[in-house]
Amino acid sequence: MNSIRLSSSLLSPRASLSCGGFAPNESRCRISARNCVKSNLVEPLKFGNGKPFIPVINGQNYGAPNPSFLDSRHQDENFVNRNGSRLRIFSGTANPALSQEIACYMGLELGKIRIKRFADGEIYVQLQESVRGCDVYLVQPTCPPANENLMELLIMIDACRRASAKTITAVIPYFGYARADRKEKFTFPALVAESSVLGFKLHNCDGRSSTTKLSLCLEEKCAWEGRLEKTQGRESIAAKLVANMITEAGANRVLACDLHSGQSMGYFDIPVDHVYGQPVILDYLASKTICSDDLVVVSPDVGGVARARAFAKKLSDAPLAIVDKRRHGHNVAEVMNLIGDVKGKVAVMVDDMIDTAGTISKGAELLHQEGAREVYACSTHAVFSPPAIERLSSGLFQEVIITNTIPVLEKNYFPQLTVLSVANLLGETIWRVHDDCSVSSIFL
Numbered sequence: 223m224n225s226i227r228l229s230s231s232l233l234s235p236r237a238s239l240s241c242g243g244f245a246p247n248e249s250r251c252r253i254s255a256r257n258c259v260k261s262n263l264v265e266p267l268k269f270g271n272g273k274p275f276i277p278v279i280n281g282q283n284y285g286a287p288n289p290s291f292l293d294s295r296h297q298d299e300n301f302v303n304r305n306g307s308r309l310r311i312f313s314g315t316a317n318p319a320l321s322q323e324i325a326c327y328m329g330l331e332l333g334k335i336r337i338k339r340f341a342d343g344e345i346y347v348q349l350q351e352s353v354r355g356c357d358v359y360l361v362q363p364t365c366p367p368a369n370e371n372l373m374e375l376l377i378m379i380d381a382c383r384r385a386s387a388k389t390i391t392a393v394i395p396y397f398g399y400a401r402a403d404r405k406e407k408f409t410f411p412a413l414v415a416e417s418s419v420l421g422f423k424l425h426n427c428d429g430r431s432s433t434t435k436l437s438l439c440l441e442e443k444c445a446w447e448g449r450l451e452k453t454q455g456r457e458s459i460a461a462k463l464v465a466n467m468i469t470e471a472g473a474n475r476v477l478a479c480d481l482h483s484g485q486s487m488g489y490f491d492i493p494v495d496h497v498y499g500q501p502v503i504l505d506y507l508a509s510k511t512i513c514s515d516d517l518v519v520v521s522p523d524v525g526g527v528a529r530a531r532a533f534a535k536k537l538s539d540a541p542l543a544i545v546d547k548r549r550h551g552h553n554v555a556e557v558m559n560l561i562g563d564v565k566g567k568v569a570v571m572v573d574d575m576i577d578t579a580g581t582i583s584k585g586a587e588l589l590h591q592e593g594a595r596e597v598y599a600c601s602t603h604a605v606f607s608p609p610a611i612e613r614l615s616s617g618l619f620q621e622v623i624i625t626n627t628i629p630v631l632e633k634n635y636f637p638q639l640t641v642l643s644v645a646n647l648l649g650e651t652i653w654r655v656h657d658d659c660s661v662s663s664i665f666l
Contacts (some may be wrong), residue, residue, distance in 0.1 A: 227589070234460070240293050263494050264417070264590075278550055279297050294655055299587070308355065308356050308357055308388070309330065309356065309357050309359070309639065309652075309656050310333045310351075310353050310356045310357070310358045310359070310387075310406045311324065311325050311328070311330060311332055311333060311359045311361065311652070312332065312335045312349070312356075312358065312359070312360050312361070312363050312378065312382075313332050313335070313360075313362070314337065314360065314362030314371065314374050314375060314378060315337055315360065315371075315374065315376070316363050316364070316365055316371040316629075317361070317362075317363050317365070317395065317627075317628065317629045319626065319629060320361065320363075320395060320626050320627070320629070320643075320644070320645055320648075322360040323626075323643055323645030323649075324361060324393075324645045324648050324649045324652070325649075326645070327646050327649035327650070328649045328652065332351070333348055333349070333351055333353070333358075334350035334351045335347065335348070335350060335378075336348040336350055337374065337378075338471075339568050345370075345373055345374050345377050346377075346381075347374070347375050347377045347378050347655065348381065349381055349382065349385050352385070353385050353386070353387040354385065354386040354387070355386065355387075355388050356387055356388055357387075357388055357389045357391070357656055358387040358389065358390050358391065359383045359391045359393050359477075359652055359656075360375065360378050360379060360382065360390065360391070360392050360393060361391070361393040361395070361648075362374060362375040362378065362392070362394065363395040363396035363397075363398075363627055363628060364394060364396065364397060364398035364399070364464075365396045365398060365603075365605065365627075365628040365629075366398075366605065366607070366628075367394045368398035368399065369540055371398070372398060372399075372464065372467075375392060375394070375468070375471075376467060376468065376471040379392060379468065379472045379473050380471050382441070383471070383472030383566070385557040389474045389475065390472055390473050390474050390475075391473070391474065391475040391476070391477055391652075391655065392468055392475070392476050392477070392479045393648065393652065394476060394477065394478045394479075395478075395479045395627035395628070395644065396479070396575075396603050396605075396627045396628050396647065397461075397464075397478050397481055397482075397486065398464070399460040399461050399464045400457065400461050400464075400481055400482035400483070401461075401482050402457075402458060402459060402460035402461050402491075403459065403461040403462075403482065403483050403485055403486050404485070405455050405457050405459065406455065406457060407447040421547075437498040459489075461486050461489055462489040465489035465490045465491075466489075468490070469490060469491050469492050473492060473657045474492055474493075474496045475492055475493045475655070476490055476492060476493070476495070477494075477495045477497065477648070477651060477652070477655065478495070478496055478497070478498075479496060479497050479498070479499055479602065479627055479644060479647075480497075480498055480499050480500075480574050480575075480602040480603065480627075481496060481574075481627075482574055482575070484496070489571065489586070492549075495651060495655055495661050497600035497647060497648065497651050497661065497664070497665075498602075498665060499625045499627065499644055499647070500531050500533055500536070500602075501534070501647065501664075501665060502625055502643070502644055502647060503600050503602075503623055503625070504533070504536050504537065504640060506623060506640070506642055507537065507570070507598075507600075507639050512568050514537065514538040514540060515535060516566075516567050516595070517540045517541075517567065517568050517570065518540060518541045518542070518543050518562065518563070518567045518568070518569050518570070518594075519531075519533050519534035519537060519540050519541070519542055519543070519569075519570050519572060520542075520543045520544070520545060520562075520564065520569045520570065520571045520573075520585065520589065521542070521544045521545065521571075521572065521573075522545050522547075522571055522581045522582050522610070523544075523545060523547055523581060524544060524546065526572065526573055526574070527542075527544055529572060529573075529574065530542060530544075530572045531571050533570075533572045533600075537570075540570075541562065541563070542562060543560060543561060543562025543563065543564055543569070544560070544561040544562060545560055545561075545585040545588060545589075546558050546559050546560070546561060547581065547584070547585070548580075559588075560588055560589070560592050563594060564589050564592050564593065564594040565593035565594070566593060566594075567594060567595060568594070568595055568596045568597075568598070569594040569597045569598070570598045570600060571585055571586065571589075571590045571597065571598065571599050571600065572600050572601075573599075573600075573601045574601065574602055574603060575601055575602065575603035575604075575605055576599070576601045576603070576604055576605060576606065576610060576614070576622075576624065577605040577606075577607050577610065578607045578608070578609065578610050578613075579606075579610035579613040579614050580613070581608075582599050582601075583613040583614065583616070583618055586599070586618040586619060587618060590618065594619040597618060597619050597620060597623045598619065598620055598622075598623065599614070599619050599621075599623065600622050600623045600624075601622075601623070601624050602624070602625050602627060602644075603624075603625070603628055604624040604625075604627075604628050604630055604641075605628060606628075606630070606631055606634055611634050611636060614636065614638070614639070615636035615637070615638060615639075619638055620638070621638050621640055622636075622638050622639050622640065623640045623642065624639070624640070624641055624642070625641070625643065625644045626641055626642070626643050626644060626645075627644055647664070650664060
């Protein structure tokens with residue numbers, strides 16, 4: 223696969239932002255060239271609307287053909303008037319490289335903004351250009367450190383609101399706290415009698431059990447005299463709380479990529495445009511020339527079946543397999559068995575994010591035990607909490623394919639890792655939102 227080398231300052235999650243620039247750095251690391259390849263053209267590149275576009279990153283020109291999901295057919299069916307005179311894009315410090323790529327795709331410059339942190343950790347934001355009457359787009363994933371990046375986004379929104387921006391759209395490539403989208407269930411799948419007296423063993427949702435006594439009284443029906451060892455349900459739905467905070471800060475719209483669950487969109491009281499990273503990954507897999515007869519798409523858990531099924535339909539309706547697992551705590555997963563046939567096939571595991579890589583690595587072990595020839599891991603969001611890198615680079619995977627919704631630190635690169643850019647996808651979505659055009663037509 224072709225690749226280019228960009229300054230690691232672009233990939234650093236803490237690159238300083240002042241007047242829209244990036245500090246140079248001698249250290250280098252790689253990023254996929256499928257959406258960003260070096261161009262030696264002298265003349266400006268031309269898009270369908272005739273707008274000249276020369277993307278510049280660290281003083282060098284880059285240009286890229288549109289991926290298949292942004293081909294001329296989609297643009298002809300839904301013409302977008304790319305007039306950026308009242309459009310402003312500002313970047314937070316969480317992922318400045320992605321923000322710069324988005325601006326390059328759109329043929330715009332990042333807005334001038336000053337973001338700094340005081341000695342006590344407080345965040346200071348100052349817009350260094352007028353946004354009065356403008357449609358403002360703030361690119362800031364709430365990736366780790368989630369609390370810092372979230373607070374920075376809220377302060378950026380507030381600064382734009384107080385500067386009389388016409389509309390404020392929070393572009394959140396990775397939405398932190400999305401996994402806290404519901405209260406955990408407490409289930410009673412079985413009541414096992416302990417003795418002839420009123421003693422029963424209750425099995426909760428994580429498989430552990432606690433013995434309690436039951437007092438049966440006709441007047442009170444059933445009243446528990448004991449207490450369960452572990453009680454669930456008294457939990458915050460943090461995804462809703464964060465949605466409220468973004469709305470109250472002054473955002474008019476949210477643009478998010480691959481939310482952990484679709485119900486998170488309902489937590490916002492403002493419009494949410496939900497885009498998917500799947501087309502970027504599918505476009506890359508199409509270049510691998512893997513025989514469709516040898517391909518099987520695997521969901522690493524039951525909850526991801528719908529996502530994997532949609533992915534499989536795009537890959538010539540490939541067969542589907544499911545890894546059945548039992549979770550015994552946060553960030554801990556135990557693989558039990560496999561539903562489906564992977565013997566002699568190329569297995570493509572699909573998930574929305576890779577955190578500690580426990581689920582996907584144990585799934586890969588099971589796939590190899592069941593006779594899979596090769597195993598690929600595909601995910602939009604690379605959270606990469608320890609010990610994810612050790613697990614992913616252990617040789618279980620032929621290739622680990624992710625996107626740059628979260629910046630990948632240089633120390634976290636390993637030979638099997640491929641990083642694809644979602645900049646074109648997000649840039650095209652911003653144009654369509656700005657011009658009141660359809661977003662869903664991108665994915666049809």
